[in-house]
Amino acid sequence: GQNIDQPTEMTATEGAIVQINCTYQTSGFNGLFWYQQHAGEAPTFLSYNVLDGLEEKGRFSSFLSRSKGYSYLLLKELHMKDSASYLCAVRDHTGGGNKLTFGTGTQLKVEL
Amino acid sequence: DGGITQSPKYLFRKEGQNVTLSCEQNLNHDAMYWYRQDPGQGLRLIYYSQIVNDFQKGDIAEGYSVSREKKESFPLTVTSAQKNPTAFYLCASSPQAGGVNEQFFGPGTRLTVL
Numbered sequence: 272g273q274n275i276d277q278p279t280e281m282t283a284t285e286g287a288i289v290q291i292n293c294t295y296q297t298s299g300f301n302g303l304f305w306y307q308q309h310a311g312e313a314p315t316f317l318s319y320n321v322l323d324g325l326e327e328k329g330r331f332s333s334f335l336s337r338s339k340g341y342s343y344l345l346l347k348e349l350h351m352k353d354s355a356s357y358l359c360a361v362r363d364h365t366g367g368g369n370k371l372t373f374g375t376g377t378q379l380k381v382e383l
Numbered sequence: 384d385g386g387i388t389q390s391p392k393y394l395f396r397k398e399g400q401n402v403t404l405s406c407e408q409n410l411n412h413d414a415m416y417w418y419r420q421d422p423g424q425g426l427r428l429i430y431y432s433q434i435v436n437d438f439q440k441g442d443i444a445e446g447y448s449v450s451r452e453k454k455e456s457f458p459l460t461v462t463s464a465q466k467n468p469t470a471f472y473l474c475a476s477s478p479q480a481g482g483v484n485e486q487f488f489g490p491g492t493r494l495t496v497l
Contacts, residue, residue: 275425304485313473313488314426358425370441371486373418373425 275374277359282380283349291344291357291377299364304371305333305344306358314358318344346379354381386410387489389474394494396468403460404492406474415457416475416486419443426473432457433479461494468496 274296283289295303302321306314320326320335320342332345344357356376363370387408396402406415414433418426428441432451446465451457457476461468471493475486 279423302483311471311491311493313490315488316485319483319485360426370416370428370431372428375423375425 275359275361275372277357277374277377279375280378280380282382285349285351285381285383287349288345288347289349289379291346291359291379293342293344293359293374295340295342295359295361295374297340297361297363297372300337300361301364302362303333303335303342304360304362305331305342306360308356308358308376310356317357349381351381351383354379387474387476387487389472389489389492392490392492394492396494396496398496399463401460401462402468402494403458404472404474404494406457406459406489407455408457408476408487408489409455410476410487411454412476412487413454413479414477415451416477417441417447417449417457417459418473418475420471420473420491429459468494470494 277293304319305317307317308314318333320333325334330347335342356378358376359374360371390405416431417429420426427443429447430441430449432438435454438449438451448460471491473491474489477486478484
């Protein structure tokens with residue numbers, strides 16, 4: 272099975288930087304995804320890591336260390352609209368295909 | 384526009400009734416998925432299908448059933464055997480395995496069983 276841990280809640284200030292951590296345990300790692308989900312809406316894809324290192328995409332970056340079972344999502348120049356839940360999801364080889372296991376999500380609140 | 388549609392957005396049913404949630408995609412994706420989300424929890428996989436006429440149980444399949452007769456459609460039936468069916472249900476699709484191939488989600492159906 273898999274175990275994915277991420278903080279339940281975080282608060283940050285508009286314009287600041289926030290880092291959301293995710294740790295995981297899996298037997299057949301095959302990629303890690305970050306999704307953003309606003310309340311009552313569908314998750315939307317933010318980033319993907321399968322090799323160690325940093326992937327940068329505008330204000331969002333994601334880092335992966337496979338040996339440590341660790342990832343983080345970095346959000347820069349925070350906007351109020353970034354207030355949402357951020358979901359970490361791990362894909363593994365078992366079961367085949369593109370099956371993901373999601374963490375419980377980190378609820379980010381951006382304040383003035 | 385390509386995308387995934389789920390209908391209706393809100394659904395109310397009486398306890399003991401079966402109900403079917405629709406999910407349609409025109410992205411030409413091979414794989415489709417059903418998740419359930421409860422307040423304060425992450426997404427939990429109910430069923431998934433990697434190809435037409437084939438599907439597998441996810442982590443919480445009890446009380447649910449699916450079919451995959453067409454590539455575009457993956458309906459989910461919530462049966463009376465599901466003990467706590469009130470939840471937010473999300474359908475997703477993706478190209479087949481490999482590479483990024485992220486899952487694209489529909490807008491969701493919020494089911495309330497009275």
